[in-house]
Amino acid sequence: MGFEHILVERSGDFATITMNRPQRRNALSREHMRELIAAFREVGDSDALGIVLAGNGPVFSAGHDFADIADADLPSVRSLLLTCTELMTLIQQVPQPVVARVHGLATAAGCQLVASADLAVASEDAGFAAPGGKGGWFCHTPMVAVARNVGRKRAAEMALSGDVIDARTALEWGLVNQVAPAAQLDSATHGLLDRVTRARPRARASASRPSTRRSTWTSRRPTPTPSR
DSSP states (O other): OOOSSEEEEEETTEEEEEEOOGGGTTOBOHHHHHHHHHHHHHHHTSSOSEEEEEEOSSOSBOOBOGGGTTTOOHHHHHHHHHHHHHHHHHHHHSSSOEEEEEOSEEETHHHHHHHHSSEEEEETTOEEEOGGGGGTOOOHHHHHHHHHHHOHHHHHHHHHHOOOEEHHHHHHHTSOSEEEOGGGHHHHHHHHHHHHTOSOHHHHHHHHSHHHHTHHHHTTSOOOOOOO
């Protein structure tokens, strides 16, 4: 399948899905999210043992593309946010572990991508934020996933202040698993993926099916209602 906004590569047992809209800071337009959904479905159905989610350009992802929202009516905005919910849910449902490889900024829905991934490795220069409050919005839906990573109080601090937290703080708060120098980000990401997929492929696939890997978590949490 050909893609305009993403790249999909396979190296050995692992697949890498790379957001490739550097000119838009990998903002999540409707078309971009639909391509990500198609790619995660395709890789999820493959024999890959793990998935890396990455971004090209200066940042990981700046969140939603406001060009999709500026002149949109309410049904269109709701449809856009439902597409986002579908993407975030799918990331949690594919049988392979998903590792977010984060450099630069991950803001709003971009931070939600990190929080929705099973694991995350951040470059020392990475930053994370839910800046909606600074623009008169509030990052409701991203904060559902973020709060499950960092806890209610810290999520509230991020949402209400809109401030960027650095990679070391993200590690301390539980938003990422590791922090690595920029030059070692790829090796650290693949090293983590190697360690979590050591089991035999058949055993790993069986243990990772949504019915077992996610049932305990999803049975205890409601599906988030799409909102800003």
